[in-house]
Amino acid sequence: QKPTVIITGTTSGVGLYAAKSLAQRGWFVVMACRDIPKMEQAAKELNIPRDNYSIEFIDLGSLDSVRRFVKNFRALGRSLTALVCNAAIYLPLLKEPLRSPDGYELSMATNHLGHFLLSNLLLEDLKNSPSPDRRLVILGTVTHNPDELGGKIPPRPDLGDLEGFAKGFKEPITMADGKKFESVKAYKDSKVCNVLTMRELHKRYHESTGITFTSLYPGCVADTPLFRNHYPFFQQFFPWFQKNITGGYVSQELAGERVAMVVADPQYRQSGAYWSWGNRQKKEGKSFVQRVSPQARDEERGEKMWEYSAKLVGLA
Ligand code: NDP
Numbered sequence: 001q002k003p004t005v006i007i008t009g010t011t012s013g014v015g016l017y018a019a020k021s022l023a024q025r026g027w028f029v030v031m032a033c034r035d036i037p038k039m040e041q042a043a044k045e046l047n048i049p050r051d052n053y054s055i056e057f058i059d060l061g062s063l064d065s066v067r068r069f070v071k072n073f074r075a076l077g078r079s080l081t082a083l084v085c086n087a088a089i090y091l092p093l094l095k096e097p098l099r100s101p102d103g104y105e106l107s108m109a110t111n112h113l114g115h116f117l118l119s120n121l122l123l124e125d126l127k128n129s130p131s132p133d134r135r136l137v138i139l140g141t142v143t144h145n146p147d148e149l150g151g152k153i154p155p156r157p158d159l160g161d162l163e164g165f166a167k168g169f170k171e172p173i174t175m176a177d178g179k180k181f182e183s184v185k186a187y188k189d190s191k192v193c194n195v196l197t198m199r200e201l202h203k204r205y206h207e208s209t210g211i212t213f214t215s216l217y218p219g220c221v222a223d224t225p226l227f228r229n230h231y232p233f234f235q236q237f238f239p240w241f242q243k244n245i246t247g248g249y250v251s252q253e254l255a256g257e258r259v260a261m262v263v264a265d266p267q268y269r270q271s272g273a274y275w276s277w278g279n280r281q282k283k284e285g286k287s288f289v290q291r292v293s294p295q296a297r298d299e300e301r302g303e304k305m306w307e308y309s310a311k312l313v314g315l316a
Helices: 013-024 036-045 063-075 106-128 183-209 232-246 252-264 299-312
Strands: 004-008 028-033 053-057 082-085 135-139 212-216 274-277 287-289
Touching (some): 004 013, 004 106, 013 028, 013 252, 028 036, 053 063, 063 106, 106 299, 135 252, 183 299
Parallel strands (some): 004 028, 028 053
16 A cells, blocks of 8 residues: 555645645645645646545634544545645734634634644554554744744744633634734744644654654745735735745745655654755755744643643543
C-alpha cells in the first residue's frame, strides 16, 4: 500500500501544492476540504495523478464535522502515515467576530481548535500504523513570532494567561486572552496555538509513540487566496513588496514542496522541530531548525493551552 497522508485545506495555496508534490512522489493523499467541487476542479487543473488521491469533506470550524471526517477516513481502511494540519482562515478586515457552530470565534475555531481535535483523534491512527516513520506536521507562520521582523508588525499575538479559553471562549468572549476582538491578532494567536500544540504533542507523545511532530514556516506565500479577504490594494502590493523589498516571497509550488519535504524526507525526521528556510525566495535556500517565539516555547502556557483546548473540543 502507498503511504497515506491526510492534508487539510487542499483546495488552494500551500495545501494544494503540497498535495500535488506528495501525490507525484507516489503517496496517497486524502484531501480534507469543505468545498468538494472546487477541490475536484483544482486537482484536475494541476493534473494530480487520479489514483493517488481521494477527497473527503471536513469543515474544520465544526467539531462535529471533524469527528465525522475521522469516521469517514477510518472507513477507507487505509493506515495513516502522516497528517498535515494546513487549512486556515485569515479575516483581517472583520470588525465583529464570526462564530463557529460550537459558538467559538471562527478563526481560532478553524485554525486551532479543529486541528487540535483532529490531531488528538488521529493520533490513534498514526500509532496503529505499521510504518516505522509517521509524522504530524502543523503549518506555522513568521507572524507568530514578534522576535522576527515579519512578526513585529502590530497587533502582536498574545495569549495572555488564556483567560478567554479558561472562561469557555463563548459569547461575549472572542479572544484567547479574553480581551477585545481584533481579527488580525485572532489569526496570529491561532498560529501561536498551532506551534504550542506541535510542541506539546512532541513532549507528550514522541517518546512513547515514535511519531515525529514538526512545524514549518515555508516562506511568505504572498499570492495565495489566504489574503482574499484583505483590501484589493493589499493583494496587489503585498506580493510585490515581498518579492522586491523583503525578498521573503516564495511561490506556492515551492511552499508546497517544502511541506512535502517535511512530510517525507529523512532529514526532516526531527521531532519537536520548527523548520524555516534561509534565503527564503531561493530554491536552494537551506532549511534550519528555528527557535519559536517566547510564548510558543513557554511550557507552562503550552500545558494550559492543551488543558483548556481539550475542554473546549470535548476531549476532557
Ligand atoms: P489558502 O487560503 O490558499 O488555503 C487555505 C485552505 O484552507 C483552503 O483550502 C481553504 O478552503 C481551507 N479552509 C479554510 N477554512 C476551512 C474550513 N473551515 N474547513 C476546511 N478547510 C478550510 O491559504 P495558504 O495556502 O496561504 O495557507 C495555508 C497554510 O499556510 C495556513 O495554515 C497558513 O497559516 C500557512 N501560511 C501561509 C503563509 C502565506 O504567506 N500564505 C505563510 C505562512 C504560513 P476553501 O477553499 O474552502 O476556503
